[in-house]
Amino acid sequence: MQASDKLITTKKELCRVCYTCVRDCPAKAIRISSGQAEVIQSRCIGCGNCVLVCSQNAKQYYSSIDEVNATLLSGVRTAAIIAPSFPADYPDLDYQQLCGMVRGLGFDIVSEVSFGADLVAQAYKKLVAKHDENRFIATTCPAVVSFVEKYHPELVSSLAPVASPMVVMGRVLKRIHGDDLRIVFIGPCFAKKSEITRSGEDCVIDSALTFKELNQMLDSTGINSANVQKSNFDPPLPGLGSLFPISGGMLQAGDMTEDLLTADVVCADGKSNFTHALKEFENGSLDAKLLEVLCCQGCIMGPGMSNDLPYFSRRTAVSKYARERLKSVDPDIMQNQYDTFSDIDTGNTYRPDDKRLALPSPVDLQNIMKRMGKVNDEDELDCGACGYATCREHAIAIHKGLAENEMCLPNTIDRLKKSLTDLNISNDKLSKTQVALINAEKLAGMGQLSAGIAHEINNPLGVILLNSQLMLDECKPDDDNFEDISLIVEQAERCKTIVSGLLNFARKNEVNLEIVNISALIDRCLKTIILPKNIRVIVEHKIQNPQVEIDEGQMIQVLTNLFKNAIEAMQDGGELHLKTHDKGRYFKIIVSDTGTGIPEKVKKKIFEPLFTTKKVGKGTGLGLAVAYGIIKMHRGKIDVQSNADPEKGKTGTKFSVTLPKC
Numbered sequence: 001m002q003a004s005d006k007l008i009t010t011k012k013e014l015c016r017v018c019y020t021c022v023r024d025c026p027a028k029a030i031r032i033s034s035g036q037a038e039v040i041q042s043r044c045i046g047c048g049n050c051v052l053v054c055s056q057n058a059k060q061y062y063s064s065i066d067e068v069n070a071t072l073l074s075g076v077r078t079a080a081i082i083a084p085s086f087p088a089d090y091p092d093l094d095y096q097q098l099c100g101m102v103r104g105l106g107f108d109i110v111s112e113v114s115f116g117a118d119l120v121a122q123a124y125k126k127l128v129a130k131h132d133e134n135r136f137i138a139t140t141c142p143a144v145v146s147f148v149e150k151y152h153p154e155l156v157s158s159l160a161p162v163a164s165p166m167v168v169m170g171r172v173l174k175r176i177h178g179d180d181l182r183i184v185f186i187g188p189c190f191a192k193k194s195e196i197t198r199s200g201e202d203c204v205i206d207s208a209l210t211f212k213e214l215n216q217m218l219d220s221t222g223i224n225s226a227n228v229q230k231s232n233f234d235p236p237l238p239g240l241g242s243l244f245p246i247s248g249g250m251l252q253a254g255d256m257t258e259d260l261l262t263a264d265v266v267c268a269d270g271k272s273n274f275t276h277a278l279k280e281f282e283n284g285s286l287d288a289k290l291l292e293v294l295c296c297q298g299c300i301m302g303p304g305m306s307n308d309l310p311y312f313s314r315r316t317a318v319s320k321y322a323r324e325r326l327k328s329v330d331p332d333i334m335q336n337q338y339d340t341f342s343d344i345d346t347g348n349t350y351r352p353d354d355k356r357l358a359l360p361s362p363v364d365l366q367n368i369m370k371r372m373g374k375v376n377d378e379d380e381l382d383c384g385a386c387g388y389a390t391c392r393e394h395a396i397a398i399h400k401g402l403a404e405n406e407m408c409l410p411n412t413i414d415r416l417k418k419s420l421t422d423l424n425i426s427n428d429k430l431s432k433t434q435v436a437l438i439n440a441e442k443l444a445g446m447g448q449l450s451a452g453i454a455h456e457i458n459n460p461l462g463v464i465l466l467n468s469q470l471m472l473d474e475c476k477p478d479d480d481n482f483e484d485i486s487l488i489v490e491q492a493e494r495c496k497t498i499v500s501g502l503l504n505f506a507r508k509n510e511v512n513l514e515i516v517n518i519s520a521l522i523d524r525c526l527k528t529i530i531l532p533k534n535i536r537v538i539v540e541h542k543i544q545n546p547q548v549e550i551d552e553g554q555m556i557q558v559l560t561n562l563f564k565n566a567i568e569a570m571q572d573g574g575e576l577h578l579k580t581h582d583k584g585r586y587f588k589i590i591v592s593d594t595g596t597g598i599p600e601k602v603k604k605k606i607f608e609p610l611f612t613t614k615k616v617g618k619g620t621g622l623g624l625a626v627a628y629g630i631i632k633m634h635r636g637k638i639d640v641q642s643n644a645d646p647e648k649g650k651t652g653t654k655f656s657v658t659l660p661k662c
């Protein structure tokens with residue numbers, strides 16, 4: 001496997017899908033698919049931003065350690081070339097100590113890339129000095145080169161035809177030590193790993209290690225500054241090329257200036273600056289002869305650096321090293337080196353590798369936005385939580401297959417809220433059903449019990465009733481026993497009513513459905529009731545077609561029980577209101593009164609058999625239980641609304657019976 005095949009990958013188990021990598025990827029090379037962040041290798045420019053910003057360490061980059069170890073073990077002469085940013089990574093080490101440690105790993109030659117940088121700086125100087133119309137983008141940063149090749153292919157012809165300092169230094173060492181020499185680059189950059197494969201035959205570098213990987217190799221072999229011999233870098237030794245890793249360092253090394261008046265040379269570094277600078281360069285608003293663009297804030301801030309030093313500390317370390325090294329370099333030797341390698345090839349060619357994706361049509365865009373819940377202008381919050389700066393950019397990324405609707409946080413929160421409400425509603429329904437189920441079970445149990453008792457009592461009660469009736473018939477009204485026997489008959493009659501009520505309640509038999517005119521039935525029922533004078537009755541038949549399928553006998557029981565209860569609740573008079581109306585496949589009978597109302601505590605129990613609030617001898621507590629059973633058998637329902645508190649308004653009760661028409 002090569003670095004370019006899988007330079008950066010995601011450890012799925014660590015990824016918390018926070019979209020930070022999406023936000024910080026200048027190439028938009030991270031696809032969110034099924035809620036997972038995945039690096040699209042062909043779009044990746046290797047800048048390493050995603051690795052740096054991932055707080056979960058879910059992004060990992062290709063390790064070159066194994067291939068470098070294999071090279072070192074192969075016995076072929078191998079050189080390490082160290083990037084000029086090393087003083088920023090090892091500020092506490094003397095350069096001779098670092099050089100000795102790298103040699104300790106088995107490298108035959110240890111040199112600085114900075115000499116290559118010196119030659120590259122001269123090549124740029126010549127390029128800028130030419131008095132022609134050409135405008136160039138510097139090619140010192142491999143991530144920038146890759147970005148131009150993939151996302152600004154029209155600008156590839158403007159890429160300076162100059163190789164990177166790493167490649168030029170490789171060519172220098174091959175000139176000195178022969179073509180068999182293997183060369184390993186050590187530096188702060190991930191993109192170098194793909195540069196060495198992308199450059200193909202032009203590239204003379206075998207592997208690229210980061211400083212982090214170098215440290216791992218040193219740790220695993222137990223090499224440290226205390227147990228190695230100090231040594232000097234192998235020639236050729238650099239001049240101002242040591243300043244390359246600082247933004248603008250290349251200009252100083254090449255004796256060029258970023259002149260604000262002529263604006264011949266412009267520097268831009270960092271993720272957003274470099275992308276803006278390239279856009280402006282492309283549309284002509286940035287009219288520089290040379291645009292030096294670096295993806296990081298200079299190589300000293302590269303993702304392969306192993307320490308946490310802040311920017312200016314790193315910068316200071318590099319300039320201090322360059323200053324001290326320059327003091328020790330003999331200008332004659334320096335000049336001699338330049339003369340020796342003045343004919344070295346510093347050129348390179350770059351090829352377009354267009355990875356731009358088609359934009360959606362306005363209609364497609366609108367449809368995607370709709371699916372994201374963005375219908376009006378005010379829906380476009382541009383909050384950036386999805387990793388895209390605007391909702392439109394997010395929608396475009398969805399069209400390109402890089403993003404998903406679910407990444408829109410405000411929309412997801414809205415949908416979650418709705419689901420929560422739906423869930424609460426279902427929960428509510430569920431608990432109501434549960435209560436109803438418990439009630440039904442309780443009623444069924446009581447039904448069985450009461451049926452058993454009623455059966456047992458029915459026969460002896462018949463005997464008592466028959467005999468007491470006979471005795472009463474034979475007794476004269478002035479007889480001493482007349483009153484007592486009358487009481488026995490009366491109470492036995494009462495027992496009979498209760499027993500037949502119990503039997504009704506426990507009735508298991510089915511309903512005998514027949515077509516009945518419900519309005520007429522209600523009117524008939526009303527006539528059989530003894531209505532006190534102080535109660536006014538209002539009847540409203542709003543039902544369109546009163547012909548409904550019910551068990552007439554059972555429905556009479558329901559209505560009579562409801563009417564009686566209403567009348568009994570209006571001892572001081574009031575209004576009994578009866579209403580029928582249609583409700584789709586159902587019809588409704590509403591019985592309301594202006595009586596005492598039912599207190600909340602009582603309301604819970606009214607359908608329980610034998611529950612009554614009436615005086616002994618007055619209520620049986622079976623009326624509503626029987627009505628409930630009958631209505632259930634008719635596949636209908638009975639609801640009650642009531643107010644027993646005069647402070648809350650008019651007292652009264654309303655029973656609503658809903659039944660299927662057939």
Ligand code: ADP
Binds near residue numbers: 565595
């Ligand atoms: P009963 O009428 O024999 O008491 P029911 O089963 O018919 O038995 O009614 C149970 C209880 O429900 C009553 O005792 C009463 O407390 C209450 N109730 C029923 N209907 C009404 C109503 N319309 N107004 C006030 N309370 C009522």
Ligand code: MG
Binds near residue numbers: 564619621623
């Ligand atoms: Mg009753």
